[in-house]
Amino acid sequence: MSRSDVLVDADWVQENLDDPNVAVVEVDEDTSAYDKNHIRNAIRIDWTKDLQDPVRRDFIDQEGFEKLLSAKGIANDTLVVLYGGNNNWFASYAYWYFKLYGHENVKLLDGGRKKWELDSRDLVAEVPQRPATEYKAKPQNTAIRAFREDVVNAIGNQNLVDVRSPDEFSGKLLAPAHLPQEQSQRPGHVPSARNIPWSKNANDDGTFKSDEELKALYADEQVDLAKDTIAYCRIGERSALTWFVLHELLGVENVKNYDGSWTEYGSLVGVPIELGANK
Amino acid sequence: MCGAKAGGPDASTIKPGETTIQGSVTRDGEPVTGYVRLLDSTGEFTAEVPTSATGQFRFYAAEGTWTLRALVPGGSADRTVVAQQGGLAEVAIAV
Numbered sequence: 001m002s003r004s005d006v007l008v009d010a011d012w013v014q015e016n017l018d019d020p021n022v023a024v025v026e027v028d029e030d031t032s033a034y035d036k037n038h039i040r041n042a043i044r045i046d047w048t049k050d051l052q053d054p055v056r057r058d059f060i061d062q063e064g065f066e067k068l069l070s071a072k073g074i075a076n077d078t079l080v081v082l083y084g085g086n087n088n089w090f091a092s093y094a095y096w097y098f099k100l101y102g103h104e105n106v107k108l109l110d111g112g113r114k115k116w117e118l119d120s121r122d123l124v125a126e127v128p129q130r131p132a133t134e135y136k137a138k139p140q141n142t143a144i145r146a147f148r149e150d151v152v153n154a155i156g157n158q159n160l161v162d163v164r165s166p167d168e169f170s171g172k173l174l175a176p177a178h179l180p181q182e183q184s185q186r187p188g189h190v191p192s193a194r195n196i197p198w199s200k201n202a203n204d205d206g207t208f209k210s211d212e213e214l215k216a217l218y219a220d221e222q223v224d225l226a227k228d229t230i231a232y233c234r235i236g237e238r239s240a241l242t243w244f245v246l247h248e249l250l251g252v253e254n255v256k257n258y259d260g261s262w263t264e265y266g267s268l269v270g271v272p273i274e275l276g277a278n279k
Numbered sequence: 280m281c282g283a284k285a286g287g288p289d290a291s292t293i294k295p296g297e298t299t300i301q302g303s304v305t306r307d308g309e310p311v312t313g314y315v316r317l318l319d320s321t322g323e324f325t326a327e328v329p330t331s332a333t334g335q336f337r338f339y340a341a342e343g344t345w346t347l348r349a350l351v352p353g354g355s356a357d358r359t360v361v362a363q364q365g366g367l368a369e370v371a372i373a374v
Contacts, residue, residue, distance in 0.1 A: 114329075
């Protein structure tokens with residue numbers, strides 16, 4: 001797999017905005033950002049409403065994903081190009097989610113909304129309409145999704161990559177510094193996890209670093225990519241970006257994203273927790 | 280709720296005793312929209328917010344020395360700030 005199989009740049013998006021077989025989709029951490037403006041012809045998926053079960057803490061099921069994509073006008077053979085704010089955190093999450101339900105024809109806009117804005121490219125308020133489809137999803141591919149038992153069993157056995165900021169990892173903060181302090185019952189990290197913040201994967205403008213830089217990053221942190229790997233953060237969106245880097249850009253097999261992440265693990269009764277900085 | 284609102288968390292969500300860093304970004308004296316990154320004392324990325332329409336931003340942080348990096352179309356600028364526990368640090372960034 002090469003970068004061009006999973007990433008497109010802003011010029012490519014600009015040239016393909018009117019192709020009906022391409023669906024540009026904004027998935028933004030700030031779900032209201034789309035209302036203000038967005039890339040022309042882009043539709044929105046709201047990660048808080050569209051991608052979560054309305055009652056349980058879980059994803060929408062296979063049928064729900066079919067309904068969502070059908071209503072959004074995405075067909076099984078549509079090339080979906082995802083982008084979003086905050087360095088593509090939630091666009092990466094949506095990418096992983098599309099893969100979870102077997103949509104293979106999906107790519108990320110490198111740099112996301114930030115790079116597009118910093119390039120001073122056009123954004124519009126007009127909301128496009130795509131004709132409805134009859135989308136068929138596959139059952140979840142749990143080879144890329146980790147659950148809490150997987151994480152507990154991975155302690156000391158597999159790579160655990162905690163992609164939160166150093167202060168969240170050490171237990172100083174419970175949440176990123178731009179968000180209200182809330183969520184898990186206890187601070188800290190999963191024992192044996194390496195702290196490799198998601199941000200080390202990206203340049204200031206939100207584009208991904210080169211394959212060589214990324215390989216060096218994980219090698220320098222003594223992550224043996226021949227072993228199975230679980231990435232986690234607070235709610236699984238930043239770790240989806242790291243999953244994208246390892247699984248999609250570097251082609252590492254057996255990488256899972258733990259979407260329960262610290263808000264689940266840090267609230268579990270009886271599991272081991274470690275405090276302190278990366279060793 | 281996890282959305283990073285432009286300008287950072289809403290002022291109504293500030294809790295008493297929270298260590299807060301906030302300010303605004305300007306170019307030639309006028310507010311400019313873009314992004315502000317919060318880097319820790321070792322230069323490591325900690326957080327990022329888009330600025331509000333009037334160039335404002337806000338972070339919750341821990342006490343210590345931080346660097347704010349403003350990114351706007353065609354430019355960037357860094358400012359160092361020392362945050363006190365439970366205090367409010369105001370920073371004006373001219374790009």
